[in-house]
Amino acid sequence: MEVDKVKILFVISVIFYILYILQVLFLLVNHSKHYKCEKRKINIVSRYCLWIVIPALNEESVIGDTVVSLRNEIDKLNPNITGHILVVDDQSNDDTFAIVQSKKEIVIQTTSDIAHTGKGSVLNFATSFVEQHKSEAAENIILIIDADGRISSVDIETAIFDFQENPGLGMVQSAVKMININNALEIAQDVEFCGMNRKAQITRDNLGDGIASGNGQFVSLDMAKNVGWGNALLEDMEFTLKGWIKGYTSIFNDHVIVRQQAVSSMYKYIRQRIRWCTGGLQCFKYLGDLYRSKYIQIGLKIDLTIDMVIPFLYIFVNIINIYVLYRQIYTLFTYHSVDYTLMSLLFIWIVITFLATISYQRYINWYFKNRENPKMHLSIWRAFINTLYYFVVNVITFFIPIVSLYKIMVGELKWDKTEH
Incomplete structure (x- = not known):
């Protein structure tokens, strides 16, 4: 028996x-999208105003190097792209705010009523600031980067070109690669993002839309304002689903790469993944609206x-x-x-x-x-x-x-x- x-x-x-x-x-x-996108010639002729938004909570160890790196890349951009760095300090109790100020970049602090309530609240707060200070002479794009993130000027222009080629596009999601790959856990995360997650993203893109994933989202100001981020612990996925339901389209482009630090300890890794998984469960509530939506292909709904x-x-x-x-x-x-x-x-x-x-x-x-x-x-x-x-x-x-x-x-x- x-x-x-x-x-x-x-x-x-x-x-x-x-x-x-x-x-x-x-x-x-x-993988058709990967090879198709490799043949494009990037030529930015429209005017864009890029707002690189960095949510930051107690990031004094990395924020200084991040804003310096991003400023260097902004200075290399096509003249038709104006770039701003906007750090949103979520009431840190370290020197995050002061470090950004010393680098002469824009830094604002969340109000006490939304402090420490999650990344979604910080991004909504940033969107309100961008709306008040947006360029009237250009299309405003928000790029969401983690406090340890790195992206090149070439990748920024590649993503902006997606908006130029697809009028009305709501979001471009980049690929993600780990900076530090020294131990088995860090290598596993590099495989996860450069291998399985990337191919899953390409598949979704071929089915109709890409999905926001962790870091490196280029979002139109229009989508940011009209969709907004919720309180789910996986705020990027929730934002994507709400956007699809409202008819916004998104693209995944694995020739745009954001590099970030891998989590180095198993304890921190487990904590991170529990938050991600819990956030994914919170998004179950959108399945009914997704299946009723006329904007989303059936293959994507099943996926x-x-x-x-x-x-x-x-x-x-x-x-x-x-x-x-x-x-x-x-x-x-x-x-x-x-x-x-x-x-x-x-x-x-x-x-x-x-x-x-x-x-x-x-x-x-x-x-x-x-x-x-x-x-x-x-x-x-x-x-x-x-x-x-x-x-x-x-x-x-x-x-x-x-x-x-x-x-x-x-x-x-x-x-x-x-x-x-």
Whole structure:
């Protein structure tokens, strides 16, 4: 009976993995936007006013270098783009405000009624400031950058060109790459953003719209004002969904790259991901409006539904895998034999890892060739090891959706800031 139970669980797990392999294969072949965008000639002829908005709470360790880096890039921009840096200090208790002032950049401070209530409140506060000081002679674009973010003038112009080529466009989401990739956890995050998340974004883009993701959003002032950010712990996803429901369109462009610091400790990583997962659960309430919306393609609706449900499937499958592993070890030591189930699951897992490796390796090698060091090359073996880190971290942190669901149920929804 025990063996039959293990085999039933094994079949369920295999079905899930086969669906996941199909999903990964779909992501790998769905890359037309990447190559199409590479052939464009960027030529900004319209007038734009760019507001680089940096939400900041106790960021004295990084904010100075960030504003200096961004100012250097602004100075290189096409003459038709006027750039401003706007740091919104969320009532920090360190020297964040003073450091930005010393760099001669615009810095404002949130009012006491919205202080420390989340990134969404800070962005709405920034939008009000931009509206009051906007350029009447140009189209105003807000670029949201984290306090540790870096972006080049070339990438800024590439995103602005998307607005020029698509009148009425609401948002352009950049790709994200990690700056520090020194340990397994940091490498796993680089694989996550440059590999799986990027391909998922390209797929969504091909289905009709890109989705805001963490850092590097270029948003039209019109969309920022008329949609606004809510209080969800995943404020960027909530903003996107509300925008789609209102008919705004968005683009994902993986030739626009924002670089940021990876979270270096597992404790901080888990805290960050619990907030993200909890925020994603909060966005479930928009599914009804999304399905009723005439602006959103059915493929995108299905993709978003799967995206919201899949973390809970991961819980189930990982519990099955742990149980199957336990039964295999028990069988080995008790009956001195090994069933096929564990080896089969291990083989499927390696296949998935290799499929994800291909996407990651291609993008990183393109990145080195065009951005940093043309002589650098990431081997398929090194890329496989890096991708393996990503999947191992996912297995280790399978419990995160459970914690997030608990937080939703008890109403524990306080904003938990990622520490840089």
